[in-house]
Amino acid sequence: MIDIDNEGGAYAMTMHLLSRGHARILFLAGPEGHSTAEVRLTGHRRALADFGNTPDPGLEEHGPFSRKFGYECMVRRLRTEPDHTAILCQADVVAAGAMTAVEEKSLGVPEDLSVVGFDDIELARDLSPELTSVQVPYEHLGRLAVREALVVGSGEQRVALGTNVIVRNSVAQSRPEPDRGQK
Numbered sequence: 001m002i003d004i005d006n007e008g009g010a011y012a013m014t015m016h017l018l019s020r021g022h023a024r025i026l027f028l029a030g031p032e033g034h035s036t037a038e039v040r041l042t043g044h045r046r047a048l049a050d051f052g053n054t055p056d057p058g059l060e061e062h063g064p065f066s067r068k069f070g071y072e073c074m075v076r077r078l079r080t081e082p083d084h085t086a087i088l089c090q091a092d093v094v095a096a097g098a099m100t101a102v103e104e105k106s107l108g109v110p111e112d113l114s115v116v117g118f119d120d121i122e123l124a125r126d127l128s129p130e131l132t133s134v135q136v137p138y139e140h141l142g143r144l145a146v147r148e149a150l151v152v153g154s155g156e157q158r159v160a161l162g163t164n165v166i167v168r169n170s171v172a173q174s175r176p177e178p179d180r181g182q183k
Helices: 006-019 035-050 067-077 092-104 138-150
Strands: 002-004 025-029 060-062 086-089 114-119 132-135 159-161 164-166
Touching: 002 006, 006 025, 006 035, 006 086, 006 114, 006 132, 006 164, 025 035, 025 067, 025 092, 067 092, 086 092, 092 114
Parallel strands: 002 159, 025 060, 025 086, 086 114, 114 132
Antiparallel strands: 132 164
């Protein structure tokens, strides 16, 4: 079986955001029960725990891998003051929708909210700002899958291709929260 390291990609992206000071990360996950979405959520939660943060189910939203989901989720969440400084999206198209909603609220990416995606499709470079994303080696994955399909009996081997975080302009260093209890 040929697959990608979805858990490792989500882990690496979450660690990237945490290293930039983002302690409260909204995770726009895929559909509940979807194997890819669940594995990426596991990677995200593991990174939070390894960094010393407790995963917060209130910062996890489930929905389809679509621009519409990213947009509608962010419109709803931005009706109140954001309780997060970064948004990790299950797919670049979800991130595109989220970014549109953030901009419509007159907030800036990454000045007010950092946004990242997963897949590193061409769209990631077309967005403004360019989207930081987890690069998935789809061409290599396709070549290996075809090779496996042509070789009889090769389906016993499990191969997980690595991913990379591609850093662009959609993540800023998080500013510390103001101390509201002090004068």
